[in-house]
Amino acid sequence: MKTHVIVFPGSNCDRDVAVAIQNIIGSSPEMVWHKDSTINQSDLIVVPGGFSYGDYLRCGAMASTSPIMKSVIENANKGVPVMGICNGFQILIESGLLQGALMRNSSLSFICRDIIIKPTNTKTIFTNKSTISKMPIAHNEGNYFANSNQIKEIEDNDQIAFQYCDENGDINAHSNPNGSINNIAGVFNKSKNVLGMMPHPERAAESIHGCDDGRNIFESLLS
Amino acid sequence: MTSSNWHFDTEKSLVESHGLKLDEFEKIVEGLGREPNLTELGIFSAMWNEHCSYKSSKYWLKKLPTSGERVIQGPGENAGVIDIDDGDVAVFKMESHNHPSFLEPYQGAATGVGGILRDVFTMGARPVANMNALRFGDPNHPKTKHLVSGVVGGIGGYGNCIGIPTVGGEVNFHPSYNGNILVNAMTVGIAKKDKIFYSAAAGIGNPVVYVGSKTGRDGIHGATMASAEFDDDSEEKKPTVQVGDPFTEKLLLEACLELMKEDAIIAIQDMGAAGLTSSSIEMASKGNVGIDINLSKVPMRAANMTAYELMLSESQERMLMVIQPKKEELARSIFKKWDLEFEVIGEVTDTKKLILHMDGEEQASIPINILVEDAPEYQRDYIVNDPSPLISFESKDFEDKEILSDLLKMISHPNLCSRKWIWEQYDHMVMADTVVRPGSDAAVVRVHGTNKGIAISTDCSPTYCRHNSYEGGKHAVVENWRNIVASGAEPIAITDCMNFGNPEKPEIMGQFVECIRGMGDACSKLNYPVISGNVSLYNETNGEGIYPTPAIGGVGLIRDLSNTMTIDLKNEGNVLYLIGESNNHLGNSHYLSIIQSREDGGTPSINLDDELKNGKFILDCIAKKLLKSVHDVGEGGVLVAIAEMCISGKQGIKIDITKDFLHGFFFGEDQARYLVEVSQNKLEQLEVDASKSAVKIERIGEIGGTSISINSIGEVELSSLIDHHTKWFNEF
Numbered sequence: 041m042k043t044h045v046i047v048f049p050g051s052n053c054d055r056d057v058a059v060a061i062q063n064i065i066g067s068s069p070e071m072v073w074h075k076d077s078t079i080n081q082s083d084l085i086v087v088p089g090g091f092s093y094g095d096y097l098r099c100g101a102m103a104s105t106s107p108i109m110k111s112v113i114e115n116a117n118k119g120v121p122v123m124g125i126c127n128g129f130q131i132l133i134e135s136g137l138l139q140g141a142l143m144r145n146s147s148l149s150f151i152c153r154d155i156i157i158k159p160t161n162t163k164t165i166f167t168n169k170s171t172i173s174k175m176p177i178a179h180n181e182g183n184y185f186a187n188s189n190q191i192k193e194i195e196d197n198d199q200i201a202f203q204y205c206d207e208n209g210d211i212n213a214h215s216n217p218n219g220s221i222n223n224i225a226g227v228f229n230k231s232k233n234v235l236g237m238m239p240h241p242e243r244a245a246e247s248i249h250g251c252d253d254g255r256n257i258f259e260s261l262l263s
Numbered sequence: 264m265t266s267s268n269w270h271f272d273t274e275k276s277l278v279e280s281h282g283l284k285l286d287e288f289e290k291i292v293e294g295l296g297r298e299p300n301l302t303e304l305g306i307f308s309a310m311w312n313e314h315c316s317y318k319s320s321k322y323w324l325k326k327l328p329t330s331g332e333r334v335i336q337g338p339g340e341n342a343g344v345i346d347i348d349d350g351d352v353a354v355f356k357m358e359s360h361n362h363p364s365f366l367e368p369y370q371g372a373a374t375g376v377g378g379i380l381r382d383v384f385t386m387g388a389r390p391v392a393n394m395n396a397l398r399f400g401d402p403n404h405p406k407t408k409h410l411v412s413g414v415v416g417g418i419g420g421y422g423n424c425i426g427i428p429t430v431g432g433e434v435n436f437h438p439s440y441n442g443n444i445l446v447n448a449m450t451v452g453i454a455k456k457d458k459i460f461y462s463a464a465a466g467i468g469n470p471v472v473y474v475g476s477k478t479g480r481d482g483i484h485g486a487t488m489a490s491a492e493f494d495d496d497s498e499e500k501k502p503t504v505q506v507g508d509p510f511t512e513k514l515l516l517e518a519c520l521e522l523m524k525e526d527a528i529i530a531i532q533d534m535g536a537a538g539l540t541s542s543s544i545e546m547a548s549k550g551n552v553g554i555d556i557n558l559s560k561v562p563m564r565a566a567n568m569t570a571y572e573l574m575l576s577e578s579q580e581r582m583l584m585v586i587q588p589k590k591e592e593l594a595r596s597i598f599k600k601w602d603l604e605f606e607v608i609g610e611v612t613d614t615k616k617l618i619l620h621m622d623g624e625e626q627a628s629i630p631i632n633i634l635v636e637d638a639p640e641y642q643r644d645y646i647v648n649d650p651s652p653l654i655s656f657e658s659k660d661f662e663d664k665e666i667l668s669d670l671l672k673m674i675s676h677p678n679l680c681s682r683k684w685i686w687e688q689y690d691h692m693v694m695a696d697t698v699v700r701p702g703s704d705a706a707v708v709r710v711h712g713t714n715k716g717i718a719i720s721t722d723c724s725p726t727y728c729r730h731n732s733y734e735g736g737k738h739a740v741v742e743n744w745r746n747i748v749a750s751g752a753e754p755i756a757i758t759d760c761m762n763f764g765n766p767e768k769p770e771i772m773g774q775f776v777e778c779i780r781g782m783g784d785a786c787s788k789l790n791y792p793v794i795s796g797n798v799s800l801y802n803e804t805n806g807e808g809i810y811p812t813p814a815i816g817g818v819g820l821i822r823d824l825s826n827t828m829t830i831d832l833k834n835e836g837n838v839l840y841l842i843g844e845s846n847n848h849l850g851n852s853h854y855l856s857i858i859q860s861r862e863d864g865g866t867p868s869i870n871l872d873d874e875l876k877n878g879k880f881i882l883d884c885i886a887k888k889l890l891k892s893v894h895d896v897g898e899g900g901v902l903v904a905i906a907e908m909c910i911s912g913k914q915g916i917k918i919d920i921t922k923d924f925l926h927g928f929f930f931g932e933d934q935a936r937y938l939v940e941v942s943q944n945k946l947e948q949l950e951v952d953a954s955k956s957a958v959k960i961e962r963i964g965e966i967g968g969t970s971i972s973i974n975s976i977g978e979v980e981l982s983s984l985i986d987h988h989t990k991w992f993n994e995f
Contacts, residue, residue: 049602050510052426056695089693091424094510150419152690178423178690243692248709248824250700 043069043084053089060242064258087128100130129236140186146219152178157202164232169260173253175244182238184220201226281308294633309537319766343794354388357449357816359799363504364446368413373421373507381533387460388452395432396721396814400441402677424509429689430706442804447760449816462532464550471609475581479564482577493804518601527590534581542583548635553614558621562604570626645772650731653865658924675987684992705750718752718819725810731866736781743817745895751828752819759796764808774811788871830894832912835967843936847927854930873935896936902929915968
């Protein structure tokens with residue numbers, strides 16, 4: 041598998057996701073500097089977490105206009121799998137590849153802890169091996185919002201990827217860490233080849249992390 | 264300083280406002296052979312203030328042990344360096360940002376983190392962990408909540424953005440910090456032994472390069488402000504606090520590490536306290552050379568900046584380097600890639616002087632040795648107060664049946680309750696190498712790409728130091744050492760942050776001297792040298808000093824991560840043991856302070872032989888895989904430690920012991936003790952080994968159930984313990 045990880049100024053989970061890809065998918069990704077303009081052939085493009093451009097202006101807003109994003113969008117439109125994690129999710133939303141908005145957490149503070157997510161649609165390239173999984177979140181702006189028309193649309197198209205739930209898989213207010221509408225933790229585009237998610241699967245990818253549930257997302261891509 | 268003996272052309276008030284004393288000014292005039300101009304006066308003020316010159320503390324700091332088998336670089340560089348095998352080194356230091364954090368908590372704390380990060384990556388290390396030691400005033404003081412929120416926000420805001428995990432720290436509350444909080448930030452980085460960078464300038468004619476952010480008017484005289492006491496008008500000093508930009512620091516970090524892979528940097532120094540002044544002078548002094556700077560070349564954020572302002576600005580995220588002339592274009596291209604300023608602003612000379620030009624005119628010319636070697640050094644008068652007397656408490660004054668309700672009160676108190684609310688605001692997992700998260704005795708971070716880890720802890724008990732500075736100094740070191748041991752690591756070295764009041768008061772200086780003596784004795788005995796550190800004096804407001812607070816940041820090595828220990832109880836049926844002697848020491852304990860609102864009874868004495876013996880025993884047991892969990896018995900005593908283990912592991916315990924003085928046993932704060940969890944099939948070996956090593960062990964009880972129950976006393980449910988433990992910050 042040929043994989044690419046985009047590096048923006050301020051990306052800080054680029055190495056973490058590269059290590060996870062190397063360990064699970066088995067080949068090391070090409071790190072692509074944001075000022076490069078093209079990705080010719082790829083089987084997976086990851087837009088990693090971090091604080092691209094310091095999250096100044098609005099999270100993901102500046103990165104979404106960076107030269108490389110044209111190529112990411114072209115690849116996405118051709119059906120290449122594109123995955124945005126945390127800040128990467130924010131960037132994919134700002135670039136128009138995914139619907140909705142990510143607002144400040146309802147607690148108004150940064151949250152770093154383990155949460156549990158449930159895959160809503162397990163028939164996609166990213167989730168065919170997914171089950172109820174524990175992994176960390178670490179964000180200040182992960183409060184997903186979409187208006188009622190958009191919610192209806194993404195629900196009707198099975199575009200919800202993950203929802204925050206409790207240990208039993210129950211999706212309720214108690215298991216919602218950041219105020220996201222309908223506990224949404226991740227969404228797909230219409231064709232399900234673009235995934236954006238706030239939780240960090242690359243931080244739950246080996247036993248030393250205390251949990252390796254995040255592996256199933258990368259393993260899904262292999263099958 | 265009386266006006267009658269003022270015989271200089273320079274205004275006396277100008278000298279005073281620069282924080283310089285008459286004799287210090289006389290020394291400047293004598294050294295220069297003339298009176299300094301304003302820029303030069305500013306430079307002397309910046310270099311000779313307490314914060315930069317260590318003039319009151321230097322004499323005493325030299326008494327601390329600073330060398331050891333694994334020490335590669337001791338105090339004196341940007342950070343200390345230790346050998347962690349396989350060609351890897353750990354680089355670390357802790358630094359205070361107390362005064363700015365009290366004035367402007369978010370930015371003060373954020374730039375504290377930014378500053379210590381730069382100290383570490385200046386040495387060629389990639390920072391891998393941030394820690395902190397925080398002290399706030401009375402929890403009910405009107406300013407406390409605002410300060411806690413701001414400081415926690417600032418530490419998280421900076422660390423999260425730059426992408427270095429904040430893996431732990433300590434937070435305490437005491438009224439002595441009402442007017443002067445402490446924010447001590449520590450960073451640990453990892454580098455290769457043959458790729459460590461130092462600050463000594465070399466090579467006459469080599470270019471001196473400025474990189475990073477532009478220089479603005481922020482933070483002018485920050486270090487001088489940090490060397491004075493506060494009063495009611497201190498709010499006016501807010502403009503001396505700098506503003507941090509973690510995004511730029513992230514770019515600076517990556518650009519510096521990228522350039523460090525090339526053979527281009529001869530010397531590098533971050534621009535921290537006193538900015539361009541201290542960085543250029545330190546580089547010249549360490550290299551025994553001179554430096555010429557053309558200030559017109561300095562990238563400026565504001566128009567019409569003067570030489571004085573440029574030299575004293577504490578704008579953040581800047582570095583000064585001496586580079587190989589042939590590599591100038593390569594270096595420039597790397598910094599350009601990261602959208603950072605890169606400007607050759609001067610050159611290394613053989614004059615041994617700092618010479619500044621601006622707009623073609625000479626602005627300053629000062630021999631380096633006057634600024635550095637001739638800097639004032641004081642052996643201030645000191646008085647050592649008698650330690651507070653020890654009080655021996657007796658069983659008859661306590662009600663056994665109140666033990667569990669006392670426990671609940673104690674673990675709900677701000678000084679003992681869960682810090683989850685704080686650490687969840689810090690990204691403690693970025694870099695994906697965090698092995699032990701906040702909440703155990705020490706945080707453990709894997710050395711990337713290996714199966715070894717480093718354990719890190721920060722500790723201090725100021726109340727102990729206040730009531731017996733010698734034993735308190737010892738305590739800070741041994742408590743830290745024990746936390747490292749309890750995580751399964753071999754303790755290697757420490758950094759210290761010496762936070763004290765006004766050293767011109769003999770009793771404060773006495774606290775400093777005694778704390779150092781205690782620390783030195785403990786470090787020597789435990790082979791736990793001090794490799795870097797920082798001194799913060801004048802922590803006073805309206806003449807009231809803080810409690811003496813020598814915060815210790817320790818680092819240990821875990822060669823095989825499968826030996827990592829945490830505090831959470833693992834399995835039902837296992838047995839909990841107490842290691843070490845218990846002597847019912849309730850003096851100055853958390854029990855007395857929280858339950859009886861008393862602060863007396865004396866500081867527990869530290870037996871360093873027992874510390875060493877018991878610590879080695881624990882490490883030996885861990886290596887033999889005898890233990891499932893380990894917890895140092897510290898603040899709050901045995902029962903608080905048991906409760907923490909139960910809460911973390913979501914396990915109950917049936918405690919079965921017989922004691923004449925239950926409060927003394929459960930809440931006494933005797934030292935050199937650990938709680939360990941052992942599986943049934945290892946009990947015998949543990950007992951045999953303990954007896955061979957002459958280590959006292961006591962069976963506490965069996966793990967299991969959903970409560971802590973104590974024979975003859977009663978029980979308390981785990982859910983109630985958790986509610987009490989998390990309540991205070993949840994309602995914050």
